[in-house]
Amino acid sequence: MSSSNPGSGSGAGEALIERAFALLGSFDSEHRALPLAGLTHRTGMPRSTVLRLARQLTAVGALERLDDGRFVIGLRLLEVASLAPRGHGLRAVAMPFMEDLFHVTGQHVLLAVRDNDEALLVERLSAHDAAPVRFRVGERVAMTTTGVGLVLLANAPVDVQERGLRAFVPVDTDDTLRTADDLRRGLAEIRRGDYAVARRTDPRAPRTTVAAPIRNGRDVVAALSVVVPSPEFDPAAYVPAVRATARAISRQLTTTDAFG
Amino acid sequence: MSSSNPGSGSGAGEALIERAFALLGSFDSEHRALPLAGLTHRTGMPRSTVLRLARQLTAVGALERLDDGRFVIGLRLLEVASLAPRGHGLRAVAMPFMEDLFHVTGQHVLLAVRDNDEALLVERLSAHDAAPVRFRVGERVAMTTTGVGLVLLANAPVDVQERGLRAFVPVDTDDTLRTADDLRRGLAEIRRGDYAVARRTDPRAPRTTVAAPIRNGRDVVAALSVVVPSPEFDPAAYVPAVRATARAISRQLTTTDAFG
DNA sequence: TCTTCCGTTCCACTCAGTGGCATCGACGGT
């Protein structure tokens, strides 16, 4: 079946679980509340199917329904998701230390983990008067364009690194990483120094990120970073603080063990 | 649970979605990683069914599998859950203000919303040296035994309040709320003053909570609180700070509108 | 008023999901 349809081919159904998560996945940060028609359009599934599915999801609390009939992601998912060891488990351990770092630097503090070939932002602390950051908690970000991403990529299995190098596309707001070879050298440098510095020369919001790895035993399980607007102090001044905090979290993590 | 299926005709299963969430729900804070057998036992479903379901959930990222074969909640759920307006949507707006309150008071800061007849903890800020708190982010807490719960209950629809009053069981670490009538008066008092103070005389960790409602327009959508160890200063000293912060969040919330 | 779009209900078909059974493998006790 050629997928002339947006979404999935017609046919009699993918696995239900897959469909359910496709439905949940049709929400995004610009569409936190969707009417039935929106869900139908975004999933490419028949109306009746979407309605039935959405109702079942509502019944278990994965979705909630607003007064105007639109659907939104429900609290049940928050409840379940809070048990993810690599998500809130990690977060619970890291938060107090991130607080400290945030307090001392007054800059954005980010915590991210690797999920396959992408990084996923687990936590972000921001002052309301701080420079805006693009990234939302729960959002996926490319590994080659962020400080945390670079740290995670540098410490990822070789196959992930190779895919990352192969898929690398230079960003025009980054004048240090132009080629895949630059990236390769950069990753080696990050492994050697155990931290990363990424500069963005975006004229609207130039900023520099200092990132360091967080370990559970030997494995790098997350990355911590501070994002500072570039016309600020020398970013190098933040390196010790970020590294020290990352190591503190690592120690705590190794002793407590986030997994049951 | 009970051996095999209860005789009621449904030999072949509840709705699949229901089962999937029952499976996800069998994780809890003491069991963040479960082997197949654990899932089988906790759900009461047949082995093969659990395995198939768990695999499908793993395929979509709702679960992840550790090297030792155990299952854990996956990052995909965190990603989806972060779009819940009443969860991370609210959180995103409230966080900077909570940060401020946290820095000023140095005490636990809690953010909770009501979900039917319970309160659900959406965010918690804690210093590492602060007194331990029982409540985890994502956890459900009774409405009559916490500061945030009382605020939410006081501003809930009448039917919720009535169920709360009817189901009320006094806690022996609370010497101010002994009867349902105490509770009724307490709720009225909370509505009048627009804040709540709850004292716990637990000998091991006596503490006092100051809580205030957060509004989106007219509706109370959440509650904010500060938890202080009781041998501290007069809790009344925290009331203005908590109320002011709650109002600041309310204003921000009303102007930005957490829903898309 | 007429048209259009949306949410909803209904129903006969059928394939995805079911679960009992057999097999394989990993420990652990004697």
Added chain:
DNA sequence: ACCGTCGATGCCACTGAGTGGAACGGAAGA
């Protein structure tokens, strides 16, 4: 080393849970 136990996985005939096309009612808009 041997055996016993338990947990994980593969297999497969059965069946009812899920499917989606069609039709209905109602609200918004022209």
